[in-house]
Amino acid sequence: MNRIVYLLVKNGYLSGTNYLQFCETIGEILFTRTLNQKYHMKKSELPDPFEKARLDKGYGNLNDQNDPVTMLLRHKDVRKSAHNYKTFQSGAQPGRIVVPSEVNIRDARQIPFEVDPPLHGEYRAIIEPWFKRPLLPEYQEKLTAQISTLVDGILNKDSLEVVNEFALPLQSRALTLLLNTPFSEAETWISWGTHVFRSEGEALDGDKANILYNYIDEQIDRALKNPGDDMYSLLLSSEFQGKKLTREEVKGVMVLTFAGGRDTVINAVTNSISYLAEHPEALERFRQEPEIIGKAVEEFIRYFSPLTQMGRVVTEDTEVCEHAIKADSRISLCWASANRDTTVFENPNEIVLDRKINPHVGFGFSHHNCLGATHARQILKILLKTLAEKVGSIEIKDCKENIEHLDEFERKVGFNSIHVKFKSLT
Amino acid sequence: MVKITFITSDNETITLEGKSGSVMALAVDNGIKGIDGDCGGVCSCATCHVHVAPEDMSKTGSASQIEADMLELDDNVNEFSRLCCQLEISDSLDGIVLKVAN
Numbered sequence: 001m002n003r004i005v006y007l008l009v010k011n012g013y014l015s016g017t018n019y020l021q022f023c024e025t026i027g028e029i030l031f032t033r034t035l036n037q038k039y040h041m042k043k044s045e046l047p048d049p050f051e052k053a054r055l056d057k058g059y060g061n062l063n064d065q066n067d068p069v070t071m072l073l074r075h076k077d078v079r080k081s082a083h084n085y086k087t088f089q090s091g092a093q094p095g096r097i098v099v100p101s102e103v104n105i106r107d108a109r110q111i112p113f114e115v116d117p118p119l120h121g122e123y124r125a126i127i128e129p130w131f132k133r134p135l136l137p138e139y140q141e142k143l144t145a146q147i148s149t150l151v152d153g154i155l156n157k158d159s160l161e162v163v164n165e166f167a168l169p170l171q172s173r174a175l176t177l178l179l180n181t182p183f184s185e186a187e188t189w190i191s192w193g194t195h196v197f198r199s200e201g202e203a204l205d206g207d208k209a210n211i212l213y214n215y216i217d218e219q220i221d222r223a224l225k226n227p228g229d230d231m232y233s234l235l236l237s238s239e240f241q242g243k244k245l246t247r248e249e250v251k252g253v254m255v256l257t258f259a260g261g262r263d264t265v266i267n268a269v270t271n272s273i274s275y276l277a278e279h280p281e282a283l284e285r286f287r288q289e290p291e292i293i294g295k296a297v298e299e300f301i302r303y304f305s306p307l308t309q310m311g312r313v314v315t316e317d318t319e320v321c322e323h324a325i326k327a328d329s330r331i332s333l334c335w336a337s338a339n340r341d342t343t344v345f346e347n348p349n350e351i352v353l354d355r356k357i358n359p360h361v362g363f364g365f366s367h368h369n370c371l372g373a374t375h376a377r378q379i380l381k382i383l384l385k386t387l388a389e390k391v392g393s394i395e396i397k398d399c400k401e402n403i404e405h406l407d408e409f410e411r412k413v414g415f416n417s418i419h420v421k422f423k424s425l426t
Numbered sequence: 427m428v429k430i431t432f433i434t435s436d437n438e439t440i441t442l443e444g445k446s447g448s449v450m451a452l453a454v455d456n457g458i459k460g461i462d463g464d465c466g467g468v469c470s471c472a473t474c475h476v477h478v479a480p481e482d483m484s485k486t487g488s489a490s491q492i493e494a495d496m497l498e499l500d501d502n503v504n505e506f507s508r509l510c511c512q513l514e515i516s517d518s519l520d521g522i523v524l525k526v527a528n
Contacts, residue, residue: 076495083499294466302470344492358468359496366499369471373464 043396043418044274046304048349049409050337058321062332062407064100069311069330070323071406075341075361077320078333081312083366088312088331090368091116097311099332105209111252113260117367124371126238126245127253130231131178131371134378139177143378146173147386155390155424159397162418167269168194170379171262178375179231179257181219188215195263216254220247231257261372264306267402267414268380271304275351276387277394277420282353286388292354293388297380302360303351305336308404308411310364335361336411392425428515431523432476434459449519450474450511460526467511472496475527477506482522486513502527 041047053060054073062069072078081088094109095102109115112123133139150170154160172186179185196212223232235250245253276283286293309332316327325331339360340348363370370376399418404411427443432453434440444452453461453474462473469492478486489497489508497507510524 079495079499295468298465298468298470356468357490357492358465359470359492361470363471377464 042278043399044271044278046271046412046414048337048340049406049411050334051340053408054337054341057323059323060334060406060408062099062409064330065104067096067101067103067330069099069332070320070325071309071332071334071337072320073334073337074321075338075344075359078335078338078361079365081320081331082333082361082364082368085116085120085367087315087318089116089315090114090120090312092313096313096330099309099311099330101311106255108213108248108255109252110256110259111249112371113256113368114252120367122240123249123253126240127235127371130234132374134178134374140378140382142177143174144382144386146170146177147379147382148390151386151390151422155422157421159419159421162270162273162420163194163266163415164417166273167266170269170383171265174265174375174379175258175261178261178372181230189258194266196259212255212258213251216251216258219254220250257372260370261376265376265379267306268300268304268376269383270418271306271414272300272380272383273394273420274396274399274415274418275300276391277396279351280393283388283391283393285353286384289354290385290388293381293384294377295355295358296353296384297377298358298360298362299351299353299355300380301362301376302339302345302355302358304414305339305360305362306413307362307364308336308406308413309334310368333361333364335364390425391422393423395421395423397421428517428520430515430519431521432458432461433523433525435526435528444515446515448511449476449513449515449524450509452515453510458526460528461510463511465511469493469496469509469512472500472509473528474510475500475502476508476510476524477502477504477527478508479523479525480506485518485522500527 050060050073058072058074058077060071060073062071072081090097091114093103094114095106097114112120115123147170150166150173154166160166169186169190172189173183175189176183176186192211196208219232220236223230223236227233227237232250232254235245235253238245240249286296311330311332314325314327314329314331318325320331339345339362342348344359363373397419400416401412402414402416404413427445429441429443430449430452431439431441436459438459440456440458442452442456448467450461450463450467454463464473465471475497483506486508490512493509493512496509497503507527513519
């Protein structure tokens with residue numbers, strides 16, 4: 001390996017940033033290969049990197065931009081701390097409860113996400129009915145039509161890159177239903193790429209965030225001039241404690257709606273496809289027993305845990321797992337670890353499609369549980385149903401894993417790219 | 427048919443009849459206010475919380491450990507709390523009264 005790099009550098013093929021990128025790529029390939037060899041892994045498997053630390057001490061340490069995080073790894077600790085909003089607050093400096101921290105790239109408070117009870121509940125009550133609309137039959141019909149068209153368009157194509165050519169358009173188009181905006185808006189959102197705050201190879205990107213902020217500003221101006229029946233107009237006409245929501249508050253809700261449901265939904269959709277590729281019997285089972293699809297969705301959310309963790313800021317000196325935590329430091333609620341806790345889940349590293357008792361925390365837990373969960377559940381339910389109806393098998397051609405580097409842990413969250421062929425059922 | 431009565435938080439009393447499936451599904455299908463059943467009945471969302479009438483506790487039994495852990499952190503929990511996704515409709519539940527907790 002060193003010899004290859006030496007020769008490449010000597011002959012002028014590698015220099016400066018090229019060299020760093022090269023090493024990173026090679027490192028990733030070697031790491032993935034080691035993992036695969038060690039566990040004879042299938043491509044769709046997401047190993048649990050937290051097991052040992054969860055058993056041994058119950059927490060992990062992560063140094064995020066010099067604002068360290070104590071990661072809580074056990075199901076019970078995660079649930080209790082999520083519930084205890086007084087000691088573990090969300091209403092800290094905007095961006096600080098996100099890991100990696102976004103304090104350097106935004107000042108706008110996301111609402112109701114970065115507000116604590118009781119104000120949190122008042123904000124949430126304004127938008128909760130809007131976010132339950134995915135339960136309505138006409139919403140589900142429109143979503144079914146969207147997903148059906150998308151799947152019809154990719155059947156039997158020789159090679160399709162799932163992340164950018166399937167999951168991203170699916171997520172963006174579905175979001176037009178949640179926002180009740182024109183279908184054509186999805187094209188703009190697709191052009192932003194998979195993450196609204198990050199660029200390829202760069203953890204955080206302030207310029208990219210500005211594209212989203214400017215877009216939302218324009219949309220708010222439009223809705224102020226011409227109120228309609230979209231989400232911007234609803235928010236602009238809503239009241240909080242007897243006063244109209246301010247522009248900043250409306251923006252805070254909209255940024256949350258765009259950011260929270262983007263890479264999470266994309267990861268969940270992509271991981272579902274890779275699982276079905278390696279488990280064609282699951283597609284057959286969904287055809288035979290469509291009634292288990294709801295349970296399968298919950299199990300996918302548990303196993304994939306599309307969001308690894310969410311942070312809180314500690315308001316007073318306290319203790320978790322006999323470990324002292326100082327006021328004004330950060331903890332995180334590691335959903336991905338809690339979802340593999342053997343004290344709660346039998347065979348946690350297996351996907352059991354019809355798992356009957358499944359108290360997962362994939363959508364978070366307690367006050368701040370995922371506002372978009374109703375929408376996300378419908379996307380996955382309809383996706384599984386549609387694939388079962390139309391697809392006979394899926395073949396993985398090649399893939400690049402998406403690995404999160406969390407200091408002492410390396411977690412595979414899905415794929416940066418995965419090429420597949422969908423073969424039609426008949 | 428098994429008769430199950432729900433009392434909602436605004437004191438409406440509704441009696442439903444069911445044959446099989448979970449009590450949560452029966453409530454959701456009939457739009458009982460306060461029973462959302464977001465997770466479809468796998469004990470992960472706690473949006474189907476009811477208080478069983480004290481005299482009916484012997485019919486429903488008490489919560490399993492995992493269910494109790496879910497309930498422990500829910501608002502309005504008391505000794506009669508159950509998640510009704512974990513109650514399977516059968517003759518033994520005939521006539522029970524459930525107060526919707528949220």
